[in-house]
Amino acid sequence: MERTFAFRTVPRILFGVGSRRHLAEEAAKLGSRAFFMASRTPLERGDLDDLLSALREKSIRVEVCPGPVGEPELAYVEQARAQCREAGCDVVIGIGGGSVLDASKAVAALVHEPFTVREIFDGQPVTQAGVPFIALPTTAGTGSEVTPNSVLSDPERLIKQSIRGETYWPRLVINDPELTIRVPTQVKIWSGADALVQAVESFTSLGSNHLTDASAFESFRLLVGNMEKIAQGTQEIEPHIAMADGSMLAGIALANARLGAVHGVAHPMGIRYRIPHGLCCAILLPPVMRFNEPVVREKYERLSAVVQAPVIEWIADLFRRMGIPPDFRGYRIPKSDMDMLIQESLPSGSLKANPRPVSAADLTEILRAILPD
Numbered sequence: 060m061e062r063t064f065a066f067r068t069v070p071r072i073l074f075g076v077g078s079r080r081h082l083a084e085e086a087a088k089l090g091s092r093a094f095f096m097a098s099r100t101p102l103e104r105g106d107l108d109d110l111l112s113a114l115r116e117k118s119i120r121v122e123v124c125p126g127p128v129g130e131p132e133l134a135y136v137e138q139a140r141a142q143c144r145e146a147g148c149d150v151v152i153g154i155g156g157g158s159v160l161d162a163s164k165a166v167a168a169l170v171h172e173p174f175t176v177r178e179i180f181d182g183q184p185v186t187q188a189g190v191p192f193i194a195l196p197t198t199a200g201t202g203s204e205v206t207p208n209s210v211l212s213d214p215e216r217l218i219k220q221s222i223r224g225e226t227y228w229p230r231l232v233i234n235d236p237e238l239t240i241r242v243p244t245q246v247k248i249w250s251g252a253d254a255l256v257q258a259v260e261s262f263t264s265l266g267s268n269h270l271t272d273a274s275a276f277e278s279f280r281l282l283v284g285n286m287e288k289i290a291q292g293t294q295e296i297e298p299h300i301a302m303a304d305g306s307m308l309a310g311i312a313l314a315n316a317r318l319g320a321v322h323g324v325a326h327p328m329g330i331r332y333r334i335p336h337g338l339c340c341a342i343l344l345p346p347v348m349r350f351n352e353p354v355v356r357e358k359y360e361r362l363s364a365v366v367q368a369p370v371i372e373w374i375a376d377l378f379r380r381m382g383i384p385p386d387f388r389g390y391r392i393p394k395s396d397m398d399m400l401i402q403e404s405l406p407s408g409s410l411k412a413n414p415r416p417v418s419a420a421d422l423t424e425i426l427r428a429i430l431p432d
């Protein structure tokens with residue numbers, strides 16, 4: 060007998076090369092004053108001028124907000140929310156990587172909220188509906204365009220965690236792989252690695268079901284078949300289409316199935332030592348997969364069949380070829396920090412979704428291999 064499960068995703072996705080050209084007509088259906096948060100480089104380079112002009116041609120008033128520098132912090136989101144509120148925006152458009160999408164998603168969800176972003180981050184439930192949010196991812200990627208999560212950081216207390224809920228779901232996703240081409244190769248490598256980790260973790264998490272499995276498995280197939288070409292710097296559109304598709308499918312899976320121990324540990328590590336999220340996840344993946352292997356053997360066999368090799372070592376080798384180090388040697392993390400890191404990881408929801416229960420002693424073992432002296 061099959062257990063009961065729920066499956067949710069965004070109401071509508073426009074996917075494909077050139078799909079961004081539908082932004083203005085779609086935005087006009089949702090509002091007349093758009094808050095337009097975008098990654099700084101394409102914004103300053105003028106790459107988004109055609110989209111801004113098209114919005115204005117539809118008589119939409121546009122309030123432009125450059126995205127966060129690095130990963131979004133509470134103060135940044137608070138200030139962006141004030142700008143959105145002051146401009147009286149009734150629709151939010153986010154164009155960027157995971158950081159921009161998470162920040163703009165939070166602005167859309169919290170714009171009418173009387174509580175501060177910090178209070179919401181600390182657990183205060185949302186009391187007001189926000190405004191519709193349109194997500195256009197430019198990296199492949201966190202999959203943030205198809206999740207109700209916004210990962211934010213508090214640099215003062217060194218806390219990085221996601222806020223989430225029903226009101227955070229994007230109303231519309233416009234996923235145009237052409238938007239991902241001009242992203243620096245290094246960013247493509249780290250964000251692609253994050254997508255691959257998310258495909259593997261959601262495929263094997265305790266919350267997985269046959270719908271998330273279908274999504275995560277296809278995500279894995281698309282990502283492993285194209286990541287190396289991306290890492291080599293190709294500008295061809297086909298691998299970018301596959302990566303945009305693959306990262307979105309991983310997002311669809313994780314929004315329902317959740318993740319695992321890699322993400323449980325990556326958040327405290329990432330904020331404490333300023334390690335890019337995708338890189339941090341990539342280093343953690345092989346040792347966590349080795350730990351999980353006894354309980355997910357059948358699923359790993361399915362992944363091994365895709366790459367035609369034992370999957371854990373194949374992934375470790377792929378990351379090596381992409382220039383990702385096998386451990387955190389370069390970050391000089393003192394071994395004496397290990398207990399603190401473990402204590403910060405244990406309450407994580409991702410850790411609780413890991414297919415094999417993880418104790419503090421297990422985390423010590425996992426980290427020992429990748430935190431060399």
Ligand SMILES: [Fe+2]
Pocket residue numbers: 201253257322336340
């Ligand atoms: Fe991630």
